[in-house]
Amino acid sequence: MQEEIFQLSQLILTHANTLVETCKSQKFEVPSSHSLHNSQQFRQDSSANLSADIITTAALQLITIITPGNELILSLLNGHYYTAALRVCIKLNIAEIIREGGSQGMHFTEIANRCAIDEGKLGSIDQRPYSLVLLTIASFTERILRLLSLRHVFREGPPGVFSNNRLSEALDTGKAVHELNTKPESKHRNTSGEVAMFEIRYGSLHIYIRFKFQWQLTRSEGPKLSSSLFETLTDSRIKLSDKPNETAFQHVMGTQMPFWEYIDQPRNELIRYRFNIAMRGWAMNNDPESSILRCLDWHTLGQDAKVVDIGGGIGSAMIPLANNFPNLQIIIEDVPAVIKDGTTFWNAQRSQKVIAKLVYDCNFLTRTECNIFGEQPVKDAAVFHIRRVLHNWSDRYAKRILLALHQAATPKTKLVVAELLLHPTCVDPINDNGTEISGYQYKCAPKPLLANYGSTHEVSYMTDLTMLTLFNGQDRTLAAMQRLLEDSGWYITHIYGENERHLAHIVAERGPPKTSVKL
Template sequence: MATTLLQLSGLINDSIASLVKVCEDSGYAVPDLHATPATEDTETFRSNPAAKEAANIIIAAALQLAATLSPPSTHVLNIATAHFKSAALRTCIESNVTEALREGGDDGLHVDDLAIKCKLDGTKLARLMRVLANDHVYREVSPEVFANNKLSMILDTGKSVESLQAEPENKHDGTRGFVAYLEHLSSDGHKASAYFHETLTDVTTSHSPEPNHAPFHRAMGIDIPTWKWYELPEQSYRRRRFAVAMQGLGAVQPPDILLKVFDWNQLKPGSFVVDVGGGIGSSILPVCRAHPQLKFVVQDLPKVAELGKNFYTNLVPGSIESGRVTFQGHDFFADQPVKKPSVFVLKHIVHNWSDPYAEKILRQLRAAAGPETTLLLVDFIVSYVCDEPNSELSSIPGASIVSAPKPLLPNYGPVSETMYVLDMVMLAFLNAQERTLGKLASLLESTGWRIKRIHRGTPPGDFMQPVEAVPILN
């Protein structure tokens, strides 16, 4: 035990020294919890691989120390009661607390004044904010006086409290979208998570692959797929919030990931690239701009495809008229109309579906593929919490993963939590999943595809790991 504690302490001390040195040498701002607002300048140190790795080690080691030294009952109790923090966060988001504090100035506001602006009970609001401030979201600068910090400013829509209260339906319109995603998770996601046990033990839903047998459906008392429910007229706010939330989630991912993870120059001029379920074509846009010698087909539902035409008409003038970019209404469970393209792109599609449905999508693409077709599948690959096993998959280029230094968990422990949380989100809303490399390889092989290469990011934050697959030839 003493050796482990000393090892963790040494990792923290050495990594802090490394992080500070990188910041000083490169002119980066040293991370400051109380910086407001949290500008990109305060996070630029993450662009340096050494600084990013140092930060990851510090976080992982500190949290492992906390787990080691906390009374077991306290540690597990904190996990069991984490939903109360989610509830407090949702209340602050939906009641515009962060915006009210921003308008109140850097010195903060007394909770009574804050409650008047947010139309809440001050005593009860203080109790919610205190549980968040204890986790460093907001600051209690003096008794009953709260102020924003770097973490709470993430919840700021940038709008005035007056406008938010006057037009609550428009809360997230025109924003960066991340607040919408947090609200989506802390409201509907919170409700759905309460029904995991019932859904996983009910004989009707426990082993069902159907998208309407998710915990979300039990929580809401509905029997239609989540996205169809969002399309109902009475779900206008949820529908708009979800659309903005997906933009916000996309914004925290590299916008040019498709451009960087495949050698597009290897394709002959005039080659066809098909973005299946590609929305309005925003993901493939960087590739389209950088490679005018290629042709693109973006497929999605007919209404979305029409929006995509207008999107590209404005951003890539002449691409639609020349036929270099085509938007095509298409259901990816139906026969694929484009035969033998050079590349099929599936970005954030397969993880939305349980295996039987994902197999249908992949089989349609395999049936339309030529012997030289590449499937570029962009999803999250879930790491094990133990050492990755050696298998035949280990020989695939890019398959190897860098483990954290001992005695940390190989996946950097809680630093990697987002990938597992997103897996729970897929289960909660869609009865779907993020997949480990082994499960993804099995899924592809069962539908006629073989993994050729994996594009590993820098662990553990870059858990989106694009995969190149090729047809299995008889």
């Protein structure tokens, strides 16, 4: 048998050829570390997309087999330094500062100078001479940017000069630095939401506060949430809990409130707004328009057929439907404050077809009649659509949401669940042959790779742990999702989805619930 090292190298070579040939034939930019954001155009082509995933998985496996094990473990353990370094760059708007300096890049002393001046750090808080303070900040800046450059976030050259590249461009909101410094609370307004998504991932739940007439940044809880995982899993009071208010989130934030109630507090308006826009930013990468458009024959649903988006946030999932199917009447349901943000968003989209309904109230623990756990007011829906809501809840709560929809559904109502579907690292003998469920065709990675492409798709598996620490929720495998749906009386008829990088669109119809869970 061929040595693994050659098998992996061969896979890389073969698929690099496929990728480059596809790019050339379809006139896509060939990906390179020097190109910018759009060098991922090739992802539109499914065979190029697959080749790219195989290359990445093989390269990572190659690294794993030729690097000392203790070094790899240390690198994993120290991954938090990347989180910290990225946080500094996002908070100090370093990608924007470098952009404004021009394409030749900027020396770290100049970057530090601009950060320091903009942050008002010099003089007021430090008694040392200006130049000494600047040198200290410059040294921090250089070291932080160099660490990130190791992973191709920013490019260094000549020594000490840093430029933006494909990865650091993703940190750029596109806004003027002056605007970001004078109006930090508006940082994510009118942006794609991608940087907002990054902020959420490192978990700065407290963002800007006004202190002595100055906007100041406050602490980040994200790394604390993950580092409290062990404490949460071993705390005898909560370790067996599946409740949304007994998670690492409450532990770290010192609150009894579940996450949704917390961000609905009046003082947390900015956090909520950022969360909502971040959902849109996330969808841009994880939920291509084609998925929702193809998962059902929307045009056959008839004039004014009702599509109800449950926990729809600002309703971004509905944009492709609103744009393509004027026959549909789209109803977005969420908590009042989110509906308010959504209404502003939709007015900007100039869509007249969307009816933002003030249906739900966030405080589900006490006001059960007005939330996703209560009675569903729309009784004649053609489609209930629910995107990235079930993963916020443990099975017991997710079942209650699904049963409420089941009770309001007609025999013809379809349910579309858009969620990540996780996959074991080995082959799943029941589901991978594609015969069990129509449309489900998971293409396992070729041997000797991990069947689910290993850490190439790790963000989805990390999202699962984010759900655990924030909500006691979870992202599910196909088997777990199928069980959850059938227990709630929904039977999968079709799945539209390729792999766990994108949300799968799971179409289900009503049947008898398998278990007798009461609302």
